[in-house]
Amino acid sequence: MRLRLRRNDYFPTIAYVSGAVVLTSFAPALKNIRIMKKNILITGASRGIGAATALLSAEKGYAVVVNYREHGQNAAEIVRQIHHSGGEAVAIGADISKEREVQELFEQAESRFGPITALVNNAGIIGLQSTFEEMSLERWQRIFSTNVFGAFLCAREAVRRMSTRHGGPGGGIVNVSSLASRFGSPFEYVDYAASKAAVDTFTLGLAKEVAADGIRVNAVRPGFIDTDIHASGGDPGRVERLKSQVPLNRGGRPEEVAQAILWLLSDEASYVTGTVLDVAGGR
Numbered sequence: 001m002r003l004r005l006r007r008n009d010y011f012p013t014i015a016y017v018s019g020a021v022v023l024t025s026f027a028p029a030l031k032n033i034r035i036m037k038k039n040i041l042i043t044g045a046s047r048g049i050g051a052a053t054a055l056l057s058a059e060k061g062y063a064v065v066v067n068y069r070e071h072g073q074n075a076a077e078i079v080r081q082i083h084h085s086g087g088e089a090v091a092i093g094a095d096i097s098k099e100r101e102v103q104e105l106f107e108q109a110e111s112r113f114g115p116i117t118a119l120v121n122n123a124g125i126i127g128l129q130s131t132f133e134e135m136s137l138e139r140w141q142r143i144f145s146t147n148v149f150g151a152f153l154c155a156r157e158a159v160r161r162m163s164t165r166h167g168g169p170g171g172g173i174v175n176v177s178s179l180a181s182r183f184g185s186p187f188e189y190v191d192y193a194a195s196k197a198a199v200d201t202f203t204l205g206l207a208k209e210v211a212a213d214g215i216r217v218n219a220v221r222p223g224f225i226d227t228d229i230h231a232s233g234g235d236p237g238r239v240e241r242l243k244s245q246v247p248l249n250r251g252g253r254p255e256e257v258a259q260a261i262l263w264l265l266s267d268e269a270s271y272v273t274g275t276v277l278d279v280a281g282g283r
């Protein structure tokens with residue numbers, strides 16, 4: 001519903017009540033209308049795509065939860081930059097592959113800002129480049145624990161809190177998949193590619209399951225993006241080496257992925273759910 005107010009009709013007084021903005025001294029008919037504050041939780045936001053998404057979210061008016069696992073200093077720097085620009089942010093450490101830590105992450109986030117209205121399941125890892133036959137079970141478990149089960153755990157916490165069926169405000173979830181799910185990453189990270197294929201399918205199923213509960217679920221599938229993840233796979237020059245495979249003839253910037261994520265979360269994408277959006281320069 002769209003509210004139309006004539007100028008001079010009313011001058012609202014605004015108060016924060018448990019994370020929502022409540023108009024307290026409007027005309028009687030409009031009293032107690034709740035306008036939800038926009039709160040976003042981004043996993044793995046201490047660097048790369050997550051950090052770029054955190055900074056852009058703050059620009060777009062979100063209070064930002066900057067999750068990290070190891071690099072608390074980096075996360076604190078992202079928070080500092082947001083505060084410097086007049087935004088709201090907090091850094092919260094949690095390993096998203098651990099159920100208890102994920103629950104505590106959401107509890108701390110909510111006690112700080114109120115209900116989370118957007119989740120970006122961004123945290124993800126790769127192993128060192130390797131052929132499939134050389135890979136260990138321990139490695140597969142590590143990759144899937146973060147990339148798949150970590151995303152599941154965070155999405156479950158988010159859905160339980162956002163769902164209008166449980167009295168929540170609704171919201172949006174964006175999963176960060178990878179173009180690897182379409183290519184398979186042979187001789188490099190077949191396990192990682194398979195984990196991202198799971199993220200794609202999870203996106204489709206969850207979107208249908210919670211559509212009636214006020215939650216939209218989408219994914220982005222980045223191509224070669226210039227971040228530190230490639231160094232963690234033992235190939236820091238990977239984007240430069242492979243960029244000629246990209247029709248746009250360059251690697252992508254984390255900020256370009258962040259733009260797609262924020263669009264999917266925005267009201268401009270209000271009719272978009274269950275969609276996996278490639279952000280890959282045409283590859």
Ligand code: NAP
Nearest residue numbers: 044046048049068069070071095096123124178225227229
């Ligand atoms: P990155 O620079 O390596 O950053 C990874 C982030 O994830 C870091 O903030 C890291 O936190 C966090 N993280 C890792 N494991 C975690 C865990 N268990 N719990 C909480 N946080 C954890 O990676 P990126 O390139 O920005 O990638 C972000 C996402 O995009 C990933 O899902 C990745 O698969 C996907 N992606 C990237 C590319 C690319 O070319 N860069 C392409 C396709 C898809 P700490 O540093 O604090 O440990």
